Amino acid sequence: xxxxxxxxxxxxxxxxxxxxxxxxxxxxxxxxxxxxxxxxxxxxxxxxxxxxxxxxxxxxxxxxxxxxxxxxxxxxxxxxxxxxxxxxxxxxxxxxxxxxxxxxxxxxxxxxxxxxxxxxxxxxxxxxxxxxxxxxxxxxxxxxxxxxxxxxxxxxxxxxxxxxxxxxxxxxxxxxxxxxxxxxxxxxxxxxxxxxxxxxxxxxxxxxxxxxxxxxxxxxxxxxxxxxxxxxxxxxxxxxxxxxxxxxxxxxxxxxxxxxxxxxxxxxxxxxxxxxxxxxxxxxxxxxxxxxx
Amino acid sequence: xxxxxxxxxxxxxxxxxxxxxxxxxxxxxxxxxxxxxxxxxxxxxxxxxxxxxxxxxxxxxxxxxxxxxxxxxxxxxxxxxxxxxxxxxxxxxxxxxxxxxxxxxxxxxxxxxxxxxxxxxxxxxxxxxxxxxxxxxxxxxxxxxxxxxxxxxxxxxxxxxxxxxxxxxxxxxxxxxxxxxxxxxxxxxxxxxxxxxxxxxxxxxxxxxxxxxxxxxxxxxxxxxxxxxxxxxxxxxxxxxxxxxxxxxxxxxxxxxxxxxxxxxxxxxxxxxxxxxxxxxxxxxxxxxxxxxxxxxxxxxxxxxxxxxxxxxxxxxxxxxxxxxxxxxxxxxxxxxxxxxxxxxxxxxxxxxxxxxxxxxxxxxxxxxxxxxxxxxxxxxxxxxxxxxxxxx
Numbered sequence: 001x002x003x004x005x006x007x008x009x010x011x012x013x014x015x016x017x018x019x020x021x022x023x024x025x026x027x028x029x030x031x032x033x034x035x036x037x038x039x040x041x042x043x044x045x046x047x048x049x050x051x052x053x054x055x056x057x058x059x060x061x062x063x064x065x066x067x068x069x070x071x072x073x074x075x076x077x078x079x080x081x082x083x084x085x086x087x088x089x090x091x092x093x094x095x096x097x098x099x100x101x102x103x104x105x106x107x108x109x110x111x112x113x114x115x116x117x118x119x120x121x122x123x124x125x126x127x128x129x130x131x132x133x134x135x136x137x138x139x140x141x142x143x144x145x146x147x148x149x150x151x152x153x154x155x156x157x158x159x160x161x162x163x164x165x166x167x168x169x170x171x172x173x174x175x176x177x178x179x180x181x182x183x184x185x186x187x188x189x190x191x192x193x194x195x196x197x198x199x200x201x202x203x204x205x206x207x208x209x210x211x212x213x214x215x216x217x218x219x220x221x222x223x224x225x226x227x228x229x230x231x232x233x234x235x236x237x238x239x240x241x242x243x244x245x246x247x248x249x250x251x252x253x254x255x256x257x258x259x260x261x262x263x264x265x266x267x268x269x270x271x272x273x274x275x276x277x278x279x280x281x282x283x284x285x286x287x288x289x290x291x292x293x
Numbered sequence: 294x295x296x297x298x299x300x301x302x303x304x305x306x307x308x309x310x311x312x313x314x315x316x317x318x319x320x321x322x323x324x325x326x327x328x329x330x331x332x333x334x335x336x337x338x339x340x341x342x343x344x345x346x347x348x349x350x351x352x353x354x355x356x357x358x359x360x361x362x363x364x365x366x367x368x369x370x371x372x373x374x375x376x377x378x379x380x381x382x383x384x385x386x387x388x389x390x391x392x393x394x395x396x397x398x399x400x401x402x403x404x405x406x407x408x409x410x411x412x413x414x415x416x417x418x419x420x421x422x423x424x425x426x427x428x429x430x431x432x433x434x435x436x437x438x439x440x441x442x443x444x445x446x447x448x449x450x451x452x453x454x455x456x457x458x459x460x461x462x463x464x465x466x467x468x469x470x471x472x473x474x475x476x477x478x479x480x481x482x483x484x485x486x487x488x489x490x491x492x493x494x495x496x497x498x499x500x501x502x503x504x505x506x507x508x509x510x511x512x513x514x515x516x517x518x519x520x521x522x523x524x525x526x527x528x529x530x531x532x533x534x535x536x537x538x539x540x541x542x543x544x545x546x547x548x549x550x551x552x553x554x555x556x557x558x559x560x561x562x563x564x565x566x567x568x569x570x571x572x573x574x575x576x577x578x579x580x581x582x583x584x585x586x587x588x589x590x591x592x593x594x595x596x597x598x599x600x601x602x603x604x605x606x607x608x609x610x611x612x613x614x615x616x617x618x619x620x621x622x623x624x625x626x627x628x629x630x631x632x633x634x635x636x637x638x639x640x641x642x643x644x645x646x647x648x649x650x651x652x653x654x655x656x657x658x659x660x661x662x663x664x665x666x667x668x669x670x671x672x673x674x675x676x677x678x679x680x681x682x683x684x685x686x
Contacts, residue, residue: 075514098584101515102407103485109412125614137616139646154560155584159612159645160668180559182409182487209563212409236563239570241546241579242380277571278564279669 002129002174003149003194003201004092004118005068009133012060014039014081015072017048020096024072024137025049031134036064057088068092070135071122078122079104086117093185094135095121105183112185119185125155125177128162138162138175146171148285149195151188152207153180153214157236157278161207164282170289173201182211188218196227203230203285206272208263210237215263223270230288234275235263294511295343299390300525301489301509308480310473311503315392317341324366327391328359335394338365340374342384345508348424350376352386355394362391382549395505397495401460402426402435404490405442405481414442414481416474420460422493448475465500473502484522485515534597541593542586550575551679553598553607553637555591555626557582557617565610568668574676577604584616591625592632599633605682606638608675610668613646623651627658638663638678642671 011028015021016038026049029035037052037060044055054060057069069090073081078097085093086108100122112119120127126136130143137155142163148170152158155177162175176191178184188206195201204227208215215235222231238260264274275284296304299317306312315337316327328336336359340352347353352374354365366389375383400422408415419426419435429435440456442448450471457470473494481489488510495505516523526536538545544559552574556562562581569576578601580594598604609626613619626639640663643651655662663678665671 076517099514101485101518102487102512103482103515106407106412106414137614139614141646142644152560154558155616156556156558156612156614157560157564159614160561160564163612163644182407183412207560209560214410217410234564236560236567239566239576240563241548242378277669278561278568279667 001198001200002132003198004120004127004174004176005129005133005135007132009068009092009135010034010036010064010066011068011070011135012037012039012054012057012064012066013070013072014057014085015074016040016051017043017053018072018074021072022049024096028134031140033134036066057085057090061088061090066090068094068135070126071095071097073097075099075101079108082108082119082122083111086111086115086119089115090117093117093119094124094126095119095179095185096124096126096136097121098123100181102181102183105181109183120176121179121184123181123184124179125158127174127176128172129174130172136177138177142166143175144171147173147200147202149173149198149201149204150175150207151178151191151195151204152176153178153209154207154236155180157207157234160278161205161234161281164279165205165285168282168286170203170282170285173198188214189221192218192221192227192231196225196229201229203232203289205281205285206231206233208233208235210240210260210263211258213258216258216266219266219270219272222267222272226271230273230285230292231271232273232275232281232285232288233267234278234281235260235267236278294513294516294522294526296509296511296525297341297343297388298339298507299341299388301507302504304484304509305480305504305507309476310480311501312507313337313392313395313503313505315390317388317390318366319370319388321363321367321370324389324391325359325363328362331391331393333393336362337392337394338362338369339390339392340369340386341388341390342374342379342386344376344378344384346376346378346424347374350374352376366391380549395495395497395503397493397497397505398499399496400493400505401495402492403477403494404488404492405477405486406488408441411441414478416440416442416456418456418460422495424492426492442478448478450475466496469500469502484509485512485519486510487512538594538597541590542583543590543594544579544581544583545594545597546579548576548578549603550577551603551605552675553577553601553604554580555582555594555598555607555609555611555622556580557584557611557614557622561610561612565608565668565672568672569608569676572672572676574672574679577601582617582622584614586617586621588621588624588628591622592628595626595629596633599629599635599637604637606640606675606678608671609639609641609643609662610671611642612644613648613651618647619643619645619651620647620654623654623658627654627660630658630660638675638683640665640671640675640678642666642668
C-alpha cells in the first residue's frame with residue numbers, strides 16, 4: 001500500500017495554466033497520475049492540456065470527482081489558494097510553491113483547524129508512490145516500487161536518498177516531501193503515523209536538518225510508540241555556517257534552537273538509527289532491516 | 294534578512310517605541326558631532342554589524358566626552374569585528390551608532406518570534422536582560438514567561454498585563470508595558486518580521502521603557518510586499534557578494550577554507566558541508582543553487598569560486614531534480630570557464646535528471662573535470678586535490 005495517495009487519487013491543479021503548472025502537470029499525466037482538471041480564476045470553460053479549467057476549487061470539485069489538489073500558485077497568492085482548497089473541503093492539498101511568507105502560513109494553519117484537509121507543504125517537492133501516483137516535481141527515474149517510506153524536508157537530498165534506497169534493492173512505498181519551511185502542514189510525526197499504519201511499509205527514512213523542533217517531536221513520538229519497523233534518520237547541518245546555526249535567546253529558551261547534535265541525540269535516545277553520513281542512508285536501512293529480520 | 298540595530302530602532306521608534314536618542318554615522322568626526330549635539334553625560338558607541346554578542350567582543354564602548362566618542366568610533370570603523378556569533382573572520386564595521394548612554398533602574402529581556410510547531414507568534418520575556426542571557430538560559434538561571442499572541446486580532450491586554458505581573462513588574466509599569474507589547478506586536482505583523490528581540494529593555498525613569506538594543510529579522514519571502522525594507526538590504530555593503538548571489542538565485546555564504554562547493558538545494562548543500570568536514574577538508578563556501586537559477590546564474594556562482602584565491606579545488610555535487618536538471622549546472626561551469634582563465638581541479642558528481650547529457654555538455658565546452666561515481670568518492674577526491682595543490686587534471 002501507499003500513504004496519502006493511491007490508484008484512486010484524482011488531482012486538480014491550482015495554477016495549472018502557468019509555466020510550472022503546465023510543465024509538471026504534463027509530466028504527471030505522462031507518469032500516469034489521474035489529473036482531472038485545473039483551476040485558474042477567470043478562465044473557466046477553457047481547456048488546458050486537454051483538461052477542463054475552473055474558476056474555483058469548489059467548482060472543480062463539483063464538476064469532477066477530484067479528491068486532491070496541488071498548488072502551483074506564485075508566493076503572493078499561494079496561501080489564498082491553499083485556504084480556498086481547505087475551505088472547499090479538499091481531502092489532500094499538496095503545495096509546491098516555494099517562498100511563501102511565514103505570516104501567510106499562520107493563516108493557512110488557522111484554516112486547517114476547521115476542516116479535515118491534510119496539507120503537504122508548502123515548499124514540498126510533492127508525494128511519489130512509484131508506479132501508482134505522483135503529485136509534484138520529484139524525479140521518477142531512480143524511484144522503485146518497494147517497502148520503504150521516506151519523508152524529507154529537503155528536495156535535492158530526497159532524490160539522492162531515493163536513489164540510494166533503490167540501489168540497496170529496497171524501493172519505496174511512498175516518498176513525502178513535507179516541505180522545507182518553518183511553518184507547513186503535515187509534520188514528521190503525523191507522517192510517521194501514516195507510515196506505521198501502512199502494512200506494506202517495512203522501514204522509514206527521515207531526512208531532517210538543523211532548525212526548528214520537528215525532529216525532537218518525532219523522537220518523543222518514536223520513544224512513546226516504539227515502532228516495530230526500523231526508523232533511520234539523516235540529519236544534516238552539523239557543520240553549517242555559524243550564522244545559520246545561531247538561535248536567538250528566545251528560541252534557545254524554548255528548546256527550539258535545533259542544532260544537529262541535539263537532534264541526533266534525541267533521535268538516538270528514542271531508538272532511531274542514525275545514518276552516519278549522507279551517502280550511507282540506503283546501506284544503513286538495508287542493514288537495519290537485516291538486523292530486524 | 295537581519296536588520297542592523299540602528300535600522301531596527303528607526304522602525305520601532307516610528308511606531309512609538311522609545312529608543313535612546315542617537316544616530317548612526319560612518320566617520321569618527323560625525324561621531325564626535327553627534328555626541329556633541331546629544332548633550333548627554335555619557336555616550337554609547339556601538340559597532341553596527343548583523344550579529345549579536347558585540348558587547349563581549351569589544352564592539353560597544355561607553356564614553357563620557359565627544360572626543361572619546363570620536364576615538365572609539367575611529368577604533369571601530371573600518372575594522373572587522375568577530376563575535377561568538379560570527380565566523381572567525383567577523384563582519385566589517387561600516388557604521389557606528391552613537392547614542393545617549395542610559396542608566397537603567399531595571400532591565401528585561403523581550404522577544405517576539407514565530408513558534409513553528411503551533412504556528413503562532415510567541416512573546417518571551419525574562420525579568421532580567423543583558424548580553425549573557427544565552428549562558429544564563431543554558432545554566433537555568435533565568436526564568437522565562439511565555440505568551441502566545443493571536444495573529445489577526447488585536448493584543449489581549451488582560452493577558453499582556455498578566456504577563457507583566459508574572460514578571461514582577463511594579464503596578465505603575467504595567468500600563469506602559471501593555472502599550473509596548475501592542476506596539477511590538479503591530480510592528481511584527483506590519484513588517485513581516487520573524488524576530489523582534491529587545492535585550493535589554495530598560496526602565497530608565499519610573500514608568501518609561503526604553504529599547505536599549507533591538508534586533509529585527511524580516512522574512513525574506515515577504516520582501517516582495519516591502520520595497521522600503523528591500524532598500525535597507527542594499528544599505529549593507531558588507532555582504533555585497535551575498536546579495537549579488539541572492540539576485541542570481543544562489544544562497545551563498547563565504548567560509549574560510551580552500552574547497553569551493555557548487556551544490557543544488559539547501560539540504561544537499563548542508564550534507565556536502567558535513568561530508569567535506571568529515572573527510573578533513575575545509576569548505577570555502579556554502580552554496581545552494583535555487584531551482585529557479587539559470588545556467589548564467591550558475592556561471593556567476595562558479596565565477597565567485599574562481600575569483601577566490603584561497604580556493605584550490607572545486608567540488609560540484611548535483612542531484613538533478615525535477616526542476617533543475619544537471620545540464621544547467623554543466624552549462625554554468627562551461628560559461629564560467631570560458632570567461633575565466635584560471636584552471637583548478639574540478640571534481641564533479643552528477644546524478645539524477647540529465648546527468649549523462651551534462652557530461653556531454655562538459656565535453657562540448659572543453660571542460661576537463663574529474664568525474665566521480667558517488668558523493669563520498671567525489672568529496673575525498675576534492676579534499677585530496679586541495680591538499681596536494683594539484684592543478685588541472
